Amino acid sequence: MESYSVEKPMPYYDQLYHAIKKMIFDGIYKPGDRIVESRLAKEMNVSRSPIREAIRALEKEGLVIIDDKSRIIVYKPTVKDVEDIYQCRMALEALAVRVAVQKATDEELKQIEETLRLTKSKIEQPHGYDKDEVIRLNEQYHHLIIRFSRNDRLQKQLNDLRSLMFLYRIMNFQGEARDWTIYNQHAEIYEYMKQRNEEEASSAMIRHLTADYQHLIQVLGHSGGPL
Structure with missing residues (x-):
C-alpha cells in the first residue's frame, strides 16, 4: 500500500x-522592520490565525521579537547577542569536532570532504555562483560535524540556535573574499579531522569561529549596528 499513500499538504x-x-x-x-499581521494576511490571502501561528514559531527561534506594545519586529542582532551565541558555538562545536574525530567513520569523513569539494567547485564558477547555495553548503559542513559527534544533547542545544546561526552566516558572508576565507578555514579543520588529530581540529574550529565572530562584529559596525 506504500505506493498508494497520500502526502498531506503542508498546513x-x-x-x-x-x-x-x-x-x-x-x-x-x-532587521528592525515591523511585520503587520493584517497587512501580511492580506498580501498572502489568508486569515490572521495561521499568520499568528507562524509568528509564534519564528519568535521561538528568535527571528522575530514581540515588543511591549505587542508589535512584531524582525530580530536585530546586537554585539551582546553575537558574543553570547559565539561563546556557545565555540564551546559546543569545539567539543563536537573533537568527538567527531573519535567517532566518525571514514565514510562519514568523506561526506564532509565531499561538502568541501562541492563548495570549492561552486566558488570557482567562472561566471559567478549562487551565494545562497554556498552558504547552505557551509551550514551543511558544520551540521555534519555536529551530527557525527553522535551527542544528542549537544545537537539539541545547537539546533535551538540554528536559525540565528544561519542569519549570522548570511551576514558573515559580507566582505571581500569571504567565500575563500571560510572555505580555507573549513579545509584546515577537515585536514586535522582526517589525521584523527582531535586537539588540532578543536583548536582550528575555535580559530575559525573566533574569526567569524570578529568579522561579524565589523559587519555590524560598518552597517550602523550597535557597538
Missing part, C-alpha cells in the same frame, strides 16, 4: 512560517 501556518523565514533571510524583511 497554512507551516507554509507561512517558511515563507516569512525566507523573507527574513533574503533581506525582504530587514
Whole structure:
C-alpha cells in the first residue's frame, strides 16, 4: 500500500512560517522592520490565525521579537547577542569536532570532504555562483560535524540556535573574499579531522569561529549596528 499513500499538504501556518523565514533571510524583511499581521494576511490571502501561528514559531527561534506594545519586529542582532551565541558555538562545536574525530567513520569523513569539494567547485564558477547555495553548503559542513559527534544533547542545544546561526552566516558572508576565507578555514579543520588529530581540529574550529565572530562584529559596525 506504500505506493498508494497520500502526502498531506503542508498546513497554512507551516507554509507561512517558511515563507516569512525566507523573507527574513533574503533581506525582504530587514532587521528592525515591523511585520503587520493584517497587512501580511492580506498580501498572502489568508486569515490572521495561521499568520499568528507562524509568528509564534519564528519568535521561538528568535527571528522575530514581540515588543511591549505587542508589535512584531524582525530580530536585530546586537554585539551582546553575537558574543553570547559565539561563546556557545565555540564551546559546543569545539567539543563536537573533537568527538567527531573519535567517532566518525571514514565514510562519514568523506561526506564532509565531499561538502568541501562541492563548495570549492561552486566558488570557482567562472561566471559567478549562487551565494545562497554556498552558504547552505557551509551550514551543511558544520551540521555534519555536529551530527557525527553522535551527542544528542549537544545537537539539541545547537539546533535551538540554528536559525540565528544561519542569519549570522548570511551576514558573515559580507566582505571581500569571504567565500575563500571560510572555505580555507573549513579545509584546515577537515585536514586535522582526517589525521584523527582531535586537539588540532578543536583548536582550528575555535580559530575559525573566533574569526567569524570578529568579522561579524565589523559587519555590524560598518552597517550602523550597535557597538
